[in-house]
Amino acid sequence: MQLHQQRPHHDIAALFAEAKDYLRISAPMVRYSKLEFRRLVRQNGVQLAFTPMMISDSINNSEKARQNEFSTGPDDQPLIAQFAAKDATEFATSAQLIYPYVDGVDLNCGCPQSWAIAKGYGCGLLRQPDQIRDVVQTLRRTLPTDFSVSVKMRLLQGNDNETSVQKTIELAQQLEHCGVTFLTLHGRTAAQKHSKDTLNIEAMAEVAKSLRIPLIVNGNVESFQDACELHEKTQAAGVMAARGLLANPALFNSDYPLATATPRACVEQWLDIAELAGDHLLFQCFLHHLSFMWSNQMKRILRVQLNSLNSKSQVLEFLDEHCDLRPSVANSTPPVYTNCTYNHFTPPKHSRHLAAEAEEKSCWDAASDGKFFSEFKSQQLSSNNMEDLELGGLFADED
Numbered sequence: 001m002q003l004h005q006q007r008p009h010h011d012i013a014a015l016f017a018e019a020k021d022y023l024r025i026s027a028p029m030v031r032y033s034k035l036e037f038r039r040l041v042r043q044n045g046v047q048l049a050f051t052p053m054m055i056s057d058s059i060n061n062s063e064k065a066r067q068n069e070f071s072t073g074p075d076d077q078p079l080i081a082q083f084a085a086k087d088a089t090e091f092a093t094s095a096q097l098i099y100p101y102v103d104g105v106d107l108n109c110g111c112p113q114s115w116a117i118a119k120g121y122g123c124g125l126l127r128q129p130d131q132i133r134d135v136v137q138t139l140r141r142t143l144p145t146d147f148s149v150s151v152k153m154r155l156l157q158g159n160d161n162e163t164s165v166q167k168t169i170e171l172a173q174q175l176e177h178c179g180v181t182f183l184t185l186h187g188r189t190a191a192q193k194h195s196k197d198t199l200n201i202e203a204m205a206e207v208a209k210s211l212r213i214p215l216i217v218n219g220n221v222e223s224f225q226d227a228c229e230l231h232e233k234t235q236a237a238g239v240m241a242a243r244g245l246l247a248n249p250a251l252f253n254s255d256y257p258l259a260t261a262t263p264r265a266c267v268e269q270w271l272d273i274a275e276l277a278g279d280h281l282l283f284q285c286f287l288h289h290l291s292f293m294w295s296n297q298m299k300r301i302l303r304v305q306l307n308s309l310n311s312k313s314q315v316l317e318f319l320d321e322h323c324d325l326r327p328s329v330a331n332s333t334p335p336v337y338t339n340c341t342y343n344h345f346t347p348p349k350h351s352r353h354l355a356a357e358a359e360e361k362s363c364w365d366a367a368s369d370g371k372f373f374s375e376f377k378s379q380q381l382s383s384n385n386m387e388d389l390e391l392g393g394l395f396a397d398e399d
């Protein structure tokens with residue numbers, strides 16, 4: 001099939017091969033790994049970024065969902081779009097729609113939330129390896145070979161419900177055989193939903209050793225040193241961070257190898273990006289990121305005040321007055337936002353089975369704070385650490 005390309009695609013396999021030691025990767029994060037945040041982490045050492053998970057069914061059926069959930073620009077490369085899809089048709093349709101604007105698509109097989117499993121998404125797919133293989137093979141037949149196709153998964157469980165490295169390796173090797181460009185592995189099983197559940201680094205190392213394609217390892221990377229250590233212990237081709245990058249978007253920046261908190265310069269970059277983004281960046285998203293990256297460095301009373309502000313101008317005044325922080329973009333050129341249109345491809349009729357429902361559906365409610373931020377805020381009032389987070393509950397507001 002001849003698909004229109006908005007820009008040349010990056011060769012993602014080559015990106016891994018050319019990395020000096022390991023590729024630094026920003027994780028898919030519902031609500032948070034959006035364009036402006038990707039700009040910030042790319043300015044701070046990230047070499048490959050993922051979009052938040054998008055629900056294929058919504059993207060395939062609703063122009064509104066496409067416009068709300070995806071944006072990009074010429075500075076937003078290389079980029080992988082992640083989808084929750086339950087079958088090959090859904091995923092292939094999303095892939096063809098988004099093809100002009102990204103370098104690859106990723107199938108979410110890691111979300112352990114009950115709503116996702118009930119719909120056959122996320123970890124639900126790990127129970128049906130045939131389905132995952134079918135999805136990957138269909139994609140490989142449908143899209144040019146230079147377009148990356150990948151899967152993000154967790155460790156599998158055996159019949160005794162314990163971690164089964166063998167089963168994980170079998171599935172990973174089957175996916176390699178079907179033609180995935182790379183895999184991402186989170187070092188916990190679907191049953192291990194909490195951040196306190198021990199990350200199985202040895203298992204990730206075994207899986208990395210068993211593959212010829214690049215493996216990205218993920219879990220508990222909170223600093224530059226954690227990332228280097230996880231790479232050393234697993235010899236994986238890539239290291240992905242999620243919560244660590246929210247807490248310090250400069251985590252992968254080798255200028256700050258010993259940083260334990262976000263450097264001021266990085267917060268200033270965020271203010272600049274937000275200022276130049278104007279209405280493209282919603283206030284709630286701007287404030288949440290600021291709060292994640294900076295509020296630990298403020299007194300408790302100021303944190304509470306920051307989180308209760310209602311507009312960008314109030315936040316800027318507050319930061320100026322209390323933290324001596326302000327944007328410095330007076331003479332900067334505004335960033336370019338790609339005008340994403342989707343006329344190059346008409347989704348087939350059989351993939352439009354939920355069209356009416358999809359029009360209003362989104363994987364999260366933009367008006368609410370969401371579970372991750374709500375928990376962050378309450379932890380902030382009691383202590384400085386997010387000690388035991390239910391990782392599985394982070395994708396949406398349910399569970």
Ligand SMILES: Cc1cc2nc3c(=O)[nH]c(=O)nc-3n(C[C@H](O)[C@H](O)[C@H](O)COP(=O)(O)O)c2cc1C
Nearest residue numbers: 027028029030052053219220221241242243372394
């Ligand atoms: C707020 C939030 C949203 C997330 N959304 C997604 C998502 O859209 N897709 C996905 O595969 N994983 C998602 N995750 C899981 C992360 O990508 C990652 O696998 C997990 O947080 C463990 O990595 P960490 O220890 O670096 O945080 C999300 C995590 C967080 C904290």
